[in-house]
Amino acid sequence: MTLLLISVLLALTWAAITGTFSLGNLILGFVVGGASLWVIRLQVGQAQILRKLPKIISLALLFLYELILSAFKVLVLVLSPNMHKKLQPAIIAFPLRAKTDAEITLLANLITLTPGTLSVDVSPDRSSLYVHALEMPDKKKMIKDIANGFEAKIIEVFEP
Structure with missing residues (x-):
């Protein structure tokens, strides 16, 4: 659940940075954010991700x-x-x-x-x-x- 929330936040951040809040851009941000979290999942546990988020x-x-x-x-x-x-x-x-x-x-x-x-x-x-x-x-x-x-x-x- 935590990774899902972070992926949504990353998608919103992506849309804010690109300046386009279209459905396609939000999906792209969600997929890229989720893939990034999946890649680093072994190096950084879920608890550490939340602790380091700020x-x-x-x-x-x-x-x-x-x-x-x-x-x-x-x-x-x-x-x-x-x-x-x-x-x-x-x-x-x-x-x-x-x-x-x-x-x-x-x-x-x-x-x-x-x-x-x-x-x-x-x-x-x-x-x-x-x-x-x-x-x-x-x-x-x-x-x-x-x-x-x-x-x-x-x-x-x-x-x-």
Whole structure:
């Protein structure tokens, strides 16, 4: 019963993200959500899914906030006169606290999905994630923002 409720919530979330509450889109969200839950069922028990649901929702809300904020910043940058003078591209080595493949992959994907940033590579010893940004006036601030934002939330979601 719990997995059914979570699948329904995932379907509604899917419809909200895509902006289409049609029957077909809700069914697609339900099927994809259910399949995702089935894939992770052995790694995460039902009780853990319910316990972690607020943390997962918090991570999703943070991502949506960062997505909207960075999309606006990139829009302003692209539409500004003399854009090439305002660009401050850089690649940084972000020191990873995330250790598992799932944590690192999710962090890299969230960074890449956020406009203006791109995960480039992971160091061979898995201690750093190389991130490219279109505009980076303060490297230390960017490292702090990622560490206290996406990475902290991801570690919360995956902690046992």
